[in-house]
Amino acid sequence: MLGFIRERNKILDAFLRREGRGTGWEDGCMDESCLNTDAKYRCQECFARRLLCHACIVKRHQDEPLHIIEEWRDNYFQPCSVASLNESLRLQLGHLPAQYCNFPNGPHPMVVLDNNGIHQLEIDFCGCVGAPSICDQLIDIGWYPATKTAPETCATLSLLKRFHTLNLQARVSAYDFYNSLEVVSERGGMQVVPDRREQFTLIAREYRHVQQCKRAGRGHDELLHGIEATAPGECGIDCRACPVPGVNVPDEYAPEDAWLYQLLLSQDANFKLKGRDTSSRDKDPALGPGFAYVVANDQYLAHLSKYISHCVAFAALWRANNKGAKGLRATGIASVSCSRHEVFRKNDTGDLQKGERYSNIDYLFFMSIFGIALSSILVSYDIACQWSINFWKRAKKMPSYLQLPPGLRIQFKVPKFHLPPHVKKCHGPYSFNYTKGVGRTDGEGVERNWSWLNMIARSVSVMGPGSREDTIDDFCGYANWRKTVGFGSSRNSLLRKLVLAIPKAILHGQAFQAFTEGVREGHEDELEAWEEEIQAWEADSEKKCPYEYPEEQDITMDSLRLLIAQEEHARAEKGASKTNTPGAFIIAAMELEEHQETIRLEARRRERTSIQAADLQRKRTQTLSLIQRFRDEQVHFMPGLKSHLEALRPSGDTESTSRPEDMKLHLPSAWPATLRQTLCITGLPEEEERLRAAQAWDALRELRRQLRTRMLAHQFKRAHTSGQAAYTKSQQLHNSIEQRIRAAATSYKTARAALLSLRGPGEWETDLRVLTNQDIRGMNERTLNEQEKEEDRRARNIVGADELDEFGEVIERTVRFNLEMGEGNRFLSWIWYAGGAGAGSTTDEGKLHDDIRIEWAKARVRAQRWREELLLVDEEMRRVLVYCGWKAAWWEARAGARTNVPHDLAEGLRAYATEQAVRERHWQSGWQAKWAAVRARSRVALLDEGVDFARHPAIRVELDDEVPYGENGEGDDFNDLD
Template sequence: MGYDGDGEHNLPTMPAAEGPAAIKIKIKKPKNENSTHPVKTWIPHRQKYLDALLQLEGRGAWWVSGCARCGAEDPVWRCEDCFGGRLLCFNCVRIRHEDEPLHILQEWTENFLHPRTTRDLGLRFQVGHPGGKYCPFAHLSPPKNGFVVLHHNGIHVLDIDFCGCPDSPAEPYQLLNVGWYPATWKEPASAATISLLRRFHQLNLQARLPAYDFYHALVLQTNGSGLRKPPDRLPQFMHMVREYRHLQLCKRAGRGHDLSGIAGTAPGELAVPCRACPHPGINLPDDWDTAPPEVAWIYRLILSEDANFKMKGRERSSRENDPTLGPGWAYMVAHDKYLEHLAKYVDQDEISHCVSFAALWSANNKRAKGLRASGVGSVSCSRHEMFRARGTGDLQKGEKYSNMDFLFFSSLIGVFLLTIVASYDIACQWSRNFWTRAKAMPTEMQLPDWIEILFKVPKFHLPPHVKSCHGPYSFNYTKGVGRTDGEGVERNWSWLNSAARFISVMGPGSREDTIDDLCGFSNWRKTVDLGNSLLHRLVLAIPQAMMHSRAFHAFTEGLREEHGEELQEWERTIRAWEKDPLNAASNPFEYAELTAESMADVMKRISEEDHLRVSQNGAAAMQVKPAAFLLAGMEIEQMQSEIALEAKRRNRTTIQATDLQRRRTLLLGKISALQDIQDTYMPGLSAFLAKQPAPSTVDHSRPETIKIFLPSSLPADVREGICLPGLVKNEEDLRQAQATEALRDLRSGLRTRTFAHRFKRKHLEGQGMYTKSRSLLEAIEERIRARQGMLDLRGSGEWESTYRELQKEDVRGMNERLMNEQEKEDNRKARALAGLKDDGTQDTDEFGEPVDLTVLFNLETGEGHRVLSWIWYAETGNDEVGADGKLHADIRVEWAKARARADRWREEVVLLEEEMRRTLVFCGWKARWWQERANVEREVAPAVAEGMRAYALEQADREDRWESKWKAQWAAVRERAKVALGGDVGNVEEEVMLPLEVELEEDGREELEFDDFEEAY
């Protein structure tokens, strides 16, 4: 839908696609002649503008010419709503407004303009007859108070006459014929113009303007000074608005074209369906239910369910006084059946929430006193975020199984698909005993036996769950869901919550009718924007699918030659897990637990030894805590390394310099504290140092250079004599644990660098070049320091086969290698062409460290015959065996994740192409549906029949235009998707690598005016 002015756009500005098959995106800006002019902070010629505004308060410049119509002298009447604002004489203004009852008039008297109305002219207005013709049998509206009409420019009191001819329609029909909506059926004395109701509908849906505020804006227009109080019609306005909402829902759903009329409306029939979702018999092929497994997954329905505790409902009115106009006809469930089901589970507890979200849920659910509804639950389609018909309902107290089950099953009435994916933030609990609870549902909600339901947790909500939930309930590892995140219903809440304030004070019926209308508008807005939204997603998905597929292919080829059997075993394990993730013995996507002794484990063991020593030697032993002392020393060493690295940073900012000084001060304090207690643990240290040559002056301004004396820094022959018994062994154990954890951190950092950067390419075509980050440098330093400590304490031995000396060429990711000489030469030539000086010296990074550029192995040529760094084979306590050459377990996990990423992105392209096809087919079906209704013959007046036919043909035409427009808009990208999907996973056709430019409208809603929403679907 289109709106005047600058609105909020559905589609953000999209970044350029990364990697191969980049698709250029050009945003089509709406035409706005003023959009290129900068906004000034001052108003040019503002004094002249102000003078012009003041002139309008008088008679203007033309009054001396006489009446603008007849030329009579001294005209004193002016109309605010007629063009030009010229003055007229009494006779002319009266004649001109015989058919304009809702204009605001002014009279020049006492040297200023006084407000007047058409009633002041003595005019009466005839309804029920064409303009200018009066009924000989006219009967008057209430003569004392007049007839009240609400219009854009205020609240009017008029004198009107109804037609009294023998065959005349009832008074409400006469009002409707002139575009006035009556406030009541019996003896109407008030009305609102339909154009006013339409405008409020726009503002209420788009700007969330409450009816109360809108009405009082009309009062302000009519009586800004408070001197001419208009009649109070707020209750009548509320009543008219509610009826208008309901009738618009019925009209858009074609109920006026059905022989059974509004009374024959079926449950959910007034809802706007998601045309991109599967609908058997409408947008699916005839043989969809017999498709093989490798194809059948594209016909899944993916739903999201959630509760929203912002949408509270206060205890106002009653259902007897405020019933729902269309119970269960749109999005809100029929209340009677809903309560009948809930009554069976009055004592049921709320669903317990997992981990981190429990506190948030508890906070949202507080202060339920005085509420009819503590919130709402709802079901929507996950991929397109459209509310499901009959899938929304009030929550009486908290989030119970009985509520959420009923809403879920209600949203599936009439669905006959083979598989449904159900996303819920507590699916891990909700899925338990699900089918047992399903048997208790009403008969019309029972699911066919063949339907399979897969339970998943939305991506954002999954991390706080316990570890055992992460694999089985993850969208990332589920086949056939593409890049669905399951969070669609959460984004719908942000839409509804903006209206929560005024909805909360409504009666039960008004509340449900308003929520129905808001959900309908949300669905309609997303329907109109399907052209952009699906195109946007496919534009981004194609290069991502190619990039991840090719990266996975190259990753696999790099391992296949020496580890082919392991790869086959990994593939078998993943396939078995995918078939039944809940019952699988292990999750192939989880890292193995660190079984080697970590620093925390060593600390625990040393503490237990301390406890035993205290129990044996009494209280005196409590002062000796060697583990804490050693840990403090090792922490100081780590801080010294980090500060020394930071001190090398070039072009340090003021903030960074301040932080460096703060850290140095903190480090100096820690060193001083350590030295104060060092004699307790190393009683012979002072005597040993006294015999050494005099050290150079200690530089307290650079505490990172101060030497820390731990057992490993002392000569082996005097070490035991200087330290307390067991201290050397304790440090040896801690150093080994430190080396183990540092190696694990180093691998983790390299994995992050390799995969999280999405294989960015810089400097060389087809290759990505990387330098070491600060975190990697720190991990390397810690690894080197720990190994050196072990070497000093243990000397050479078999342990060195696992904890090898770390060389700079060893620090590379699984998909990285050092540049060869030819590539270095190419890099030098590239620098020369770019005008960069090449003096033969080695480049350094911002910390002054030499840069040994590594590259991702060349994806274009499929290079994979390179040897992994030993850090990926090293045995550090995980379940791999490094000695026999088997791959590190972390590589298996990363390979499995890379496989899943490639599969999900490829599925996303397939799903989006299928959704585009379904959308176009749905448009064609809907056009034929409206064409059929254009020929429905109901027993109505000829004028009504003509309106019915015109409306149906208008809707059919819009569906045809949508189909043509979207088909052309998507054509190029759909063709690109087919080419990408048709190529081999690792060797996609080069045609797909060519740039493709597509055009997106900046705001899809601007293609359709809001009036189309009023008259559409």
Template sequence: MKYVDEDEISHCVSFAALWSANNKRAKGLRASGVGSVSCSWHKLFRPLGTGDLQKGERYSNMDYLFFSSLIGITLLTVVASYDIACQWSRNFWSQATAMPIELKLPDWLNILFKVPKFHLPPHVKSCHGPYSFNYTKGVGRTDGEGMERNWSWLNWAVRSVSVMGPGSREDTIDDLCGFSNWRKTVELGNTLLRKMVLAIPQAMVHSRAFHGFTDGLRGEHEAELRDWDALIKEWERNPLDATVNPFDYPEVEGETMADVMKRISEEDHARGSWCNAGEACSFLAGRMDIEVDQLNVALEAKRRNKTTIQATELQHKRTLLLGKIAKLQDDPPLPAADNSRPERIKILLPSSLPAAACETEDLRQAQVGDALRELRSNLRTRTFAHQFKRKNMGGQGMWTKSRTLLDGIEDGIRVAAACYRAGWAGLLALRGPGEWQTVLQELRQEDIKGINEQAMNDEEKEDNRKARLLAGLTGDGSEDVDEYGEAVELTVLYNLETGEGRRVASWLWYAATGPTEVDSDGKLHADIHIEWSKARARADRWREELILLEEEMRRSVEFCEWKAKWWEERMEVRVDVAPELAEGLNAFALEQIHRERQWAEVWSRKWQPIRLRAALVLRDHVADIDDESFLPIEVDLEEDRREEYEYDDFNEEED
């Protein structure tokens, strides 16, 4: 009770736990709540890890519970997951000196402090990288939210235990925690099997995505890849002291919304230029410029429900385009065409003819590269514009004005995509199918997404369908078309934490377009660097998940065999007892032996096929995982707060 009156100070955001510790009304109460420690990997309550809180979730209470739960552990590394780990860890080691001698931690123990994935986004930005499970080596796909899942189950007993006497209350909580642990132990065969079934395809997908990303950059940027790899290894050694966070998107500086609008206007103006036909290169370039203008006009013509002004502007653009096409009549004449639709006139570029009629595809290659870089630039701008709008714009007026800018950005994305498709079709006509298509792929609608966007998965699409039905719309998404009549690909804009482990970047972000995809100082764009680092982390975490699950399965079977032998040895210990008692003791021991060996047999048979499959995957990709000789455990701490979010206890899915 001597620590009850100390204030808990936060150096991050305003945490509910610290506010509760400073303001919770505890007068006349034996305990204001319950604190507990559990294993993040198994979601099991730790022994000696549950106790009363006198006044909210105070550091002193949680320190004592944490140290008590580690009694008897002989490990080199422990990962501690706590929703306020950034604050709790600041004075952790100084508080450790005040613990009783029996709770002292060994000198060799290394503790890594992390914040659960669901709780991390509200923290300040400086906490996102160092305290993220996504970027911590060796933890696999652990999310750190195991304690929350335990509370979601225990909270049903709050009303009952809160009115019990001290003895009954403690016994009831102990029984509930024990039953929870027993239930998870019995279900271990199914739990590990489900996790392994999920981990194998994810490990393959993210490993291939990362290697494809790396191969696309290696040709022109081998030295930078080595620098990035060294930077990540330095980060993994000590993320809190690292000078650079390789996973952190820098703040956009020097480019305001007005700057973006000015740049887009200048690009639109430049796009309208054209060159006269002359030499072969100028001849082709001039016709390719007209092809771009045709794509612009065709896009505008597809707009539905045009106003009178928009229809007039479209007709004016068609007149200008027809004039440009007419100037080509001094060159090889164009066939007669419908002058009312100049965007449909065939201008007979060499790639529109049989492949044998053309000897070079350099201009088409350049067109595809320029279109891809333009598409990336517009997608970056869209991401920045959406983030800026969410953070800074409020009120209907400002949102309406921002819609004009966003529409312009979307138009730029559509034109760039159309230019790429036209250039890609030209290359296909000139080259035919081949290895080049593995780098410059056919652009599908679902590929057009920002570097931190992801197409909705089946579960998210189902939620969207239900929401549409509630809103009175059709559930099949038939209204999901834009003003041009094109289907809208539903995407989710992810932040750095939630859902990060399953995201796969679109191929267009790592397709090689030549050495010009660099900043003014010759370096690759920062967002390409960051996405490569995050793709590496995703691949590593899923491979680690496979390693941890395989080792967990092996240890589970071995433990059951050892425990059965342990019970056999116990049968011979007590020899000076009555025959009746000896018979009962032996019967109990035989029951335990039978259960342990039955578990070992059932689990081995159930896991054997999936373990063989996992071994094949690991054999191909585990060679580049260095220093995996130790397997850390993760524990997380949390106070029983009834307003916390509810989690599925045994069938959870990690982000």
């Protein structure tokens, strides 16, 4: 920008210079063969805008009637037209340039909409015997008429293509686009232009429909049935990465590979795409009902009418005076897309008349799989757990043309993001994570499609029914086209998926093997039992889910918080005091302890910036305020505390508040049992004991989880981290994990110390033992032996100082990562056992904790899903390449399908089909070469999950997130298919 600032005065002068006649005008007309000295005309559209005389400007624009001409008059350039310069000039259609018709049909006044504005001129049509129709004559010169007989308005195909692209990519509405043409033409209100907004909207809609049919090959129909014979969904774009029977699915495959050829679908409703009750289908019919993505309305409503009370007309349904539906024809839409590639399915979209009814969803789902010849389908839906109930009963009631083929297997799942709010019994059976054959599919594809369609929600809401459906069809088609081109692009591509999946598959495969070997010796029977339990659940999801904690062991702080909240609500209903319950009081104290521990840790930081120091002081102030409010509340639950503290404190001595992290909270566990009855209300010590036990188990569970995370992070770092930047980033991750491990350990120690005070020594210590630094180690870690400890101390002495962390604490290495499978598996820390087995015992080992079983089961499915992802993406690449070859052959066969047609039409048919076939062949060869190296690399990973890629040559793959869509000529324009 500095260069521009230096040169902007010169640039401004250059702009102003263009307002005048420039240099050389004194010599007259700038046409080389002209000697006229009166040169005062120039064209805005022509190159260099030469100054020409009247005769030369007219001669050059005999066949350019839409160029903007300017005349130098009254010391400035004023707009004029070619027609105004030559009143005898008539544009003759139906003949070659410079030829005139002996039987001209005209003159006809015509308003022409072009990229540079709105033009008015007169034209002559050819009236010769056998002349083409008026519509054909106009389209032949690139003008599309608003009506097909006696048209008075046209739009150039160049303008329509530009609007179509801007409408799809930038969501520029027809209203705004036409207004921009008026602004260009009016020139600040100096000219009056005719209003052709309505005609332009009609033309744009017709153009879009014809282009859709053209791209689908309807003009190449060998049976000459034309657009009227279009089959349901024929104008839609397939997902070529999904299995398409008869195209990219093998005729025969092994039964164990059947999962590779199942169809993964997602469906959902969208209530932002409403449709107002404007116009009617008689006045505004859909141009292509059921041709692409939106289902044919007549059949759709005929099916829905079965579920409407016969005493009320069906039309009254969408006029019902219910909340959010008054004045609406449609309260939203529902749609189905493929789960993995987010491509809209053919005949998958339809209006919702009154909420998200099963009758609507069923019809759209069945239409989206219309005519499918696959053996297995998996469909995700945010309420699949409810929708799947009685699904097969409803399926039998569907119309005859939507009956499912025998033997079809359908699985129902809930998208990953939508699953957590469901009740616990839904989590296992409806989870993608625990489902075989889905790879890393999340089932949320249709939700991402909504973000695209919602951009046109406001404009389509006011359209008539037919316009609305045609527009949604067009936008769904454009979205599918972008994703088709994106299969070979640099972002959101199959290549990116495969590149990301390879290290993940290796990492999780190795992690699972290490995990399994780490517990195998001495626990072989348990491993076999775990495997049998998982297989039994996979065969029957009604059995105990191996990925969830048993209900009787699921006593956590969260569950106790819920119970306490319910108790408080019950007290409020009885009109009890607004004072918190004992449980809420203890929870508040425990949260204060966490605040204090956070501040203590921060206060020990060796080096602190001004911002960090200010943040520390702010936290101390907030914590002090919380403690003061806590003390006010403490009077109600520990009424004897204040007098007891005053008796213990020397006269005149006050509690320091400069370091609130060190202020004692004086909970019941801080006092001997003999004093608790005096200081506390009845039941308070018991309430703290209950909550401290939950805190201890929660902390232990979190500690185990973070140790598993540390193991995975360390494996990944060792295998894949190289270079200073990557090492620094990896180290930050490890420091974060270590902080969470430290926090979990501190929370456990605090809870256990409180329990020891409240309960005293007892059998409970068998399960909740003393936690030492040596106990905090993962499944694949072992304690250092004495020799290793001595070597570590000797190394620190050589350096001359102890190694300190960022908080000034000595880093004492007590464990060593042991990643080699099968080693170090005999000496698991006690935290991994249930029943309190002795750490390091090889003969008296106890039963492994349920956390280990669950973590092992989850590690197993993680490894399986990532391995499946490798296989799925590789298969999807194969399907894409096969589809490209099939589509190329499809177009080649249609190049000469229509016979007995005029030569010029036959040539156009052949040229268009050839162009499409060449594009498909180009994609096939280009993508195959682009993917070959990575596909080969993925197969190495599949052959040996434990492969060390350091022994294999690296393959460089450019994946640039900043590359704009369609760069490098890969098809950034939907109209590239035209």
